[in-house]
Amino acid sequence: MQDDGHTPRRVASIEFSLSSPARHGWVEFRLVLGDEVFRLPASNVLNDPISELIDWVEFLLDPRSGFRRVCVWLEPEGYAFDLQPMRPSEFMVSVWWDGSFVPPMAGHRMDQRQRFLVNGDSLLRALSSGLREWVDDIGSGINGDWGDGAAYQRRLELLGFGSKR
Numbered sequence: 001m002q003d004d005g006h007t008p009r010r011v012a013s014i015e016f017s018l019s020s021p022a023r024h025g026w027v028e029f030r031l032v033l034g035d036e037v038f039r040l041p042a043s044n045v046l047n048d049p050i051s052e053l054i055d056w057v058e059f060l061l062d063p064r065s066g067f068r069r070v071c072v073w074l075e076p077e078g079y080a081f082d083l084q085p086m087r088p089s090e091f092m093v094s095v096w097w098d099g100s101f102v103p104p105m106a107g108h109r110m111d112q113r114q115r116f117l118v119n120g121d122s123l124l125r126a127l128s129s130g131l132r133e134w135v136d137d138i139g140s141g142i143n144g145d146w147g148d149g150a151a152y153q154r155r156l157e158l159l160g161f162g163s164k165r
Contacts, residue, residue: 008092008115009034014122016130018050020137027134029072031081033093033116040079042072047103049073053131054155056083060091060124061159071103079113080105089120128161 011034019028029042029049042049052070059068063085070081078101082094096110135156138149156162 006112006115008117009036010117011036012119012122014118014126016126018130018134020134033118036114036116038072038079038081038095040072041074043075045075046073047071050131050134050152051155053127054152054159057124057127057131057156057159057161059083060120060127063091063120069104071101071105073101073103077101078103078105080110083123085120086117091118091120091123092116093118093123128156128159132156132161 013032013034015030015032017030019030025044026041027044027050029038029040031038044050049070049072052068055068056070060083065085067082067084070083072079072081077097077099080096080098080101082092082096084092084094086092093116095113095115096105097113098105098108098110101110102108131152135149135152138152153162
């Protein structure tokens, strides 16, 4: 059966990473949901996908109504990844695409590509690990194009996910 993008797929395995080093305002965003791999170069020009990913971590720790969005802008196309609580410990990740993407795409029609049901704890572990590793690399000067990383580090520490080192 072909995935129509509207029927959510339950996934058991989740992986997340960001490339190091970031170059000229670009970083590779890699999210694996089950057998689906999203490997996308993300720009930090119109939005800050790293900050948006940390918003996801915060939302996973304290889900409220609504959803949180991570925009991955490829210039000019892009993806929006929406995270929405469904039941305790279960979240929906909806993946949207548009050929003329301008973050945050609020109120704009996009093509829904896929939907996934994920375990919140599994997603939290994958995100926090990948973000910590990437932020630690900023501290060592590897990801200098994305700033000094102090603000990212402080946010992760406040959420209980300090440096791995």
